[in-house]
Amino acid sequence: MIKFTPILLAVLYGLAMYRFSVWRTSRELDAKSTELADPILKVLMDRMAKALDLERIKVYIYEIEPVNGLAAPDGRIFITRGFFNKYRAGEVTSEEMATVIAHELGHVALGHSRRRMIDFSGQNAMRTALAMILNRFIPGVGPWIAGALMSLLAAGLSRKDEFEADAYASALLVKAGIGTGPQKSLFKKLETLTGARGAATPAWMLSHPKTPQRIAAIEANEAKWAVK
Numbered sequence: 001m002i003k004f005t006p007i008l009l010a011v012l013y014g015l016a017m018y019r020f021s022v023w024r025t026s027r028e029l030d031a032k033s034t035e036l037a038d039p040i041l042k043v044l045m046d047r048m049a050k051a052l053d054l055e056r057i058k059v060y061i062y063e064i065e066p067v068n069g070l071a072a073p074d075g076r077i078f079i080t081r082g083f084f085n086k087y088r089a090g091e092v093t094s095e096e097m098a099t100v101i102a103h104e105l106g107h108v109a110l111g112h113s114r115r116r117m118i119d120f121s122g123q124n125a126m127r128t129a130l131a132m133i134l135n136r137f138i139p140g141v142g143p144w145i146a147g148a149l150m151s152l153l154a155a156g157l158s159r160k161d162e163f164e165a166d167a168y169a170s171a172l173l174v175k176a177g178i179g180t181g182p183q184k185s186l187f188k189k190l191e192t193l194t195g196a197r198g199a200a201t202p203a204w205m206l207s208h209p210k211t212p213q214r215i216a217a218i219e220a221n222e223a224k225w226a227v228k
Contacts (some may be wrong), residue, residue: 029076034058034060034061034063035060037057047176048102050176052172057077057078060078061079062080065082067082073114077105084097091189092189092193096183096186099125099169099173102183103166103171106172107165163210166218167217167218170221170222183218185216188215
């Protein structure tokens with residue numbers, strides 16, 4: 001039992017840290033967000049809501065400048081003020097903005113936030129166990145290697161979630177009559193919009209798939225759906 005105590009503590013620590021992060025994020029979002037009110041986007045959101053057999057889809061503006069969309073653990077969907085400003089400036093179309101909302105709806109519908117809690121606590125336990133084992137053979141370096149391996153695992157799981165949310169969004173956009181064209185065109189703009197420069201970073205180290213991979217996956221789904 002003594003041997004497993006550090007691993008059990010790591011699991012409990014992971015759960016506690018995730019809960020604290022959720023609480024802190026919810027407070028931040030409550031304090032810095034208001035419901036989105038845009039007549040053009042509302043038309044598109046209503047079409048998606050009808051496709052999902054929902055009365056309406058609520059989206060909130062999160063008052064920060066970085067360009068992003070997010071799905072909160074409580075199921076709320078947010079678009080940052082920075083992203084909304086890009087839309088208002090004409091750098092992003094209403095249909096492209098709708099694809100962001102569809103993607104975040106995918107994260108909620110597929111339970112990615114809840115699954116992340118399990119993943120985080122499990123990775124914490126694995127990191128502790130690996131560090132204990134590796135430290136016997138390579139003292140001092142073992143914990144660093146364990147941390148690096150868990151970071152790669154976390155990145156891989158995150159990319160899987162992104163592909164799944166993309167596929168959900170594609171299906172919803174097609175059903176709502178918006179199509180996947182805006183989804184693909186937005187991906188081509190994302191690096192410029194966000195200021196990200198991930199071209200030199202190996203794909204397996206990134207938390208999000210690279211643009212060509214995301215577009216290829218969308219087109220593969222389209223081809224598969226066309227056959228059915």
